[in-house]
Amino acid sequence: MAGLSRYMAVLRLFSEGAPTWTVAEMADALGVPQSTAYRTVRDLLSEGLVEMSSEARYRLGPAFIEFDRLTRLTxxxxxxxxxxxxxxxxxxxxxxxxxxxxxxxxxxxxxxxxxxxxxxxxxxxxxxxxxxxxxxxxxxxxxxxxxxxxxxxxxxxxxxxxxxxxxxxxxxxxxxxxxxxxxxxxxxxxxxxxxxxxxxxxxxxxxxxxxxxxxxxxxxxxxxxxxxxxxxxxxxxxxxxxxxxxxx
Amino acid sequence: MAGLSRYMAVLRLFSEGAPTWTVAEMADALGVPQSTAYRTVRDLLSEGLVEMSSEARYRLGPAFIEFDRLTRLTxxxxxxxxxxxxxxxxxxxxxxxxxxxxxxxxxxxxxxxxxxxxxxxxxxxxxxxxxxxxxxxxxxxxxxxxxxxxxxxxxxxxxxxxxxxxxxxxxxxxxxxxxxxxxxxxxxxxxxxxxxxxxxxxxxxxxxxxxxxxxxxxxxxxxxxxxxxxxxxxxxxxxxxxxxxxxx
DNA sequence: TTCATATTCTCAATTTTTGAGAATATAAGC
DNA sequence: GCTTATATTCTCAAAAATTGAGAATATGAA
Incomplete structure (x- = not known):
């Protein structure tokens, strides 16, 4: 899986029914090794696309709310x-x-x-x-x-x-x-x-x-x-x- | 520039004062060749992170509004x-x-x-x-x-x-x-x-x-x-x- | 401290990205 | 229809990034 889609695949895991994920769950769901999933999550984290919730669980991050505001304003x-x-x-x-x-x-x-x-x-x-x-x-x-x-x-x-x-x-x-x-x-x-x-x-x-x-x-x-x-x-x-x- | 940040760099160009961009402007602002910028925009487009506005201008896409809704719901x-x-x-x-x-x-x-x-x-x-x-x-x-x-x-x-x-x-x-x-x-x-x-x-x-x-x-x-x-x-x-x- | 789990790191093999320019679309004007 | 200008995709070898397995470290609770 290449480029952007590798990140989006992680983001698309989040849903109303499954709002938080552990890295192990993501790796499982996407069929990639954990080390790879950790790297991906680290990148998403640094861009604010996910945030750490608690106890090793992650949720969607603040970047989406900010970008949404920008679309509202423009x-x-x-x-x-x-x-x-x-x-x-x-x-x-x-x-x-x-x-x-x-x-x-x-x-x-x-x-x-x-x-x-x-x-x-x-x-x-x-x-x-x-x-x-x-x-x-x-x-x-x-x-x-x-x-x-x-x-x-x-x-x-x-x-x-x-x-x-x-x-x-x-x-x-x-x-x-x-x-x-x-x-x-x-x-x-x-x-x-x-x-x-x-x-x-x-x-x-x-x-x-x-x-x-x-x-x-x-x-x-x-x-x-x-x-x-x-x-x-x-x-x-x-x-x-x-x-x-x-x-x- | 590597991985995710290369895409985010494009997305962060959009602002209240500059809500639409041409690919040439992006390439200029980021200091990358146009062919590279086109590839990046194509990827963003296919994920709904940008959309085409008109006459070769692009704006932020529907994905942000959807992800924002998800954060509101969860x-x-x-x-x-x-x-x-x-x-x-x-x-x-x-x-x-x-x-x-x-x-x-x-x-x-x-x-x-x-x-x-x-x-x-x-x-x-x-x-x-x-x-x-x-x-x-x-x-x-x-x-x-x-x-x-x-x-x-x-x-x-x-x-x-x-x-x-x-x-x-x-x-x-x-x-x-x-x-x-x-x-x-x-x-x-x-x-x-x-x-x-x-x-x-x-x-x-x-x-x-x-x-x-x-x-x-x-x-x-x-x-x-x-x-x-x-x-x-x-x-x-x-x-x-x-x-x-x-x-x- | 010790354990369990979460996270980062290492490195060679593999895959992707890059840049310059050529090759195609696409649209507007004639 | 053709012509021009611009937008977009494509090509290919060199350069760079990603991958996976496992080892090495954090981190936090008992």
Missing amino acids: DPLLLAGNEILHEVVKEAGIPCVGLLTRLYGREVMCIADAASPDASFSPSYERGRPMPLTQGATSKAILARLPSKRLVKLIGREAADAMREELAALRRAGFCLGRGEIDEGLAGLAAPIVCEAEGLIASLSLVVESHRLAGAREERLRLLLISAAQEMEVRLRAAEHIKEGSPA | DPLLLAGNEILHEVVKEAGIPCVGLLTRLYGREVMCIADAASPDASFSPSYERGRPMPLTQGATSKAILARLPSKRLVKLIGREAADAMREELAALRRAGFCLGRGEIDEGLAGLAAPIVCEAEGLIASLSLVVESHRLAGAREERLRLLLISAAQEMEVRLRAAEHIKEGSPA
């Missing part, structure tokens, strides 16, 4: 959209959770969440959680705006072909509604956000209880999301011009 | 203390920001923050932000509980000697108050949290406007923080026993 979508996200949740007027989600590398990932104070349900999403690529309004709103070449790369030719018509319709509508596709009893409403210059394809979505989606209210939320998403696009373009306009 | 201090942190802010009854801070690797780092709705000031702290080691109530409450050997390793012999008496007093008091040590006009109040079994040394602190710290109120907040910190220690020990008690 992500153009968050800068343009976090404030609006909270406003949308407030204006929705019913119990709901708002999500900002983004195609990120090869994943569709939630990068910001905001629950209304009266939201009694807890949707399974939050910052840092990868979402299923082809299910749910949030992801579909994103896939619908993907150039077909990239879509194929992401989900494969067959899956892309199977979804082509549905996505074309969503693209025309500029909006996506899904009922119970992910959580039973919950519905997702999502509007796409695209900024070519930043290479950004994302969506703003709202998760609400299905039974609250009467006709008129659904229409109101649709308009709310679409206009909020458009406002985010405007801010993204503005931020980008500022960057280019400023002296290098 | 950090024993956060599991034991996040709820209490919010209660403390609520019960404080004045505009304030509550912080959970932890000795993390070689840094003192804030891992959770909660502002009261009426807090009009914005303290310079938040999750993922390293704090100055030897300044501010938050850090001092932690240093006071550090075994002197580790203290020396952390801040050096001279600095450790210079602080020895002050820290001994803080240790006896079980509490730390600092006025304007970090932000002019703000005061920090902090109580230590220690859990040997988890190898955890931390503090719970409250940032308030200095002028609001009348005598009686200061005393009330002191007691609030100390009892909340103790409750966290209790929960930490409970969580630890559950872990040990459960079948492997």
Whole structure:
């Protein structure tokens, strides 16, 4: 095993169910001798990617929290959209959770969440959680705006072909509604956000209880999301011009 | 440059002021040939540690957000203390920001923050932000509980000697108050949290406007923080026993 | 102290990385 | 379509780093 992947293999051992590991356990899990595992852990330790917990057990280190903060401070979508996200949740007027989600590398990932104070349900999403690529309004709103070449790369030719018509319709509508596709009893409403210059394809979505989606209210939320998403696009373009306009 | 550090050197280029880089810029900044830089970036890309932004620019990738989520879900201090942190802010009854801070690797780092709705000031702290080691109530409450050997390793012999008496007093008091040590006009109040079994040394602190710290109120907040910190220690020990008690 | 376990060290064989430049993509303009 | 400029990958022998087994040291508790 070579280069970076040898380190990442260790880091990927850590999980919610197994948050701490001894070096012996790592060596075992990866099938490498202990001396090698110790060297690897020592390197990770010195970079802050793991820390010693106690009694020879190790856990993920502070570097991840710091780098995450950096992404929070610099992500153009968050800068343009976090404030609006909270406003949308407030204006929705019913119990709901708002999500900002983004195609990120090869994943569709939630990068910001905001629950209304009266939201009694807890949707399974939050910052840092990868979402299923082809299910749910949030992801579909994103896939619908993907150039077909990239879509194929992401989900494969067959899956892309199977979804082509549905996505074309969503693209025309500029909006996506899904009922119970992910959580039973919950519905997702999502509007796409695209900024070519930043290479950004994302969506703003709202998760609400299905039974609250009467006709008129659904229409109101649709308009709310679409206009909020458009406002985010405007801010993204503005931020980008500022960057280019400023002296290098 | 060898092994992991060669990759970290690239990642550490990214900052709030320079959130995106071209490969040529990286190669320049690090003094390596472009072909080498391209190979390094390709590896980082495939692990999700960087992503392509647009037009040959790269930014930090989704892996950091995912790993951060994992630390949020598994950090024993956060599991034991996040709820209490919010209660403390609520019960404080004045505009304030509550912080959970932890000795993390070689840094003192804030891992959770909660502002009261009426807090009009914005303290310079938040999750993922390293704090100055030897300044501010938050850090001092932690240093006071550090075994002197580790203290020396952390801040050096001279600095450790210079602080020895002050820290001994803080240790006896079980509490730390600092006025304007970090932000002019703000005061920090902090109580230590220690859990040997988890190898955890931390503090719970409250940032308030200095002028609001009348005598009686200061005393009330002191007691609030100390009892909340103790409750966290209790929960930490409970969580630890559950872990040990459960079948492997 | 003594034991048990955690961690680092040693060294030759093996594998990876490096750098310079050539060879390919890729995208924009004509 | 072609042309140009730039981005990215590839090639290959020399240089450097990693590997694995085990010995040598810490470290901490009894």
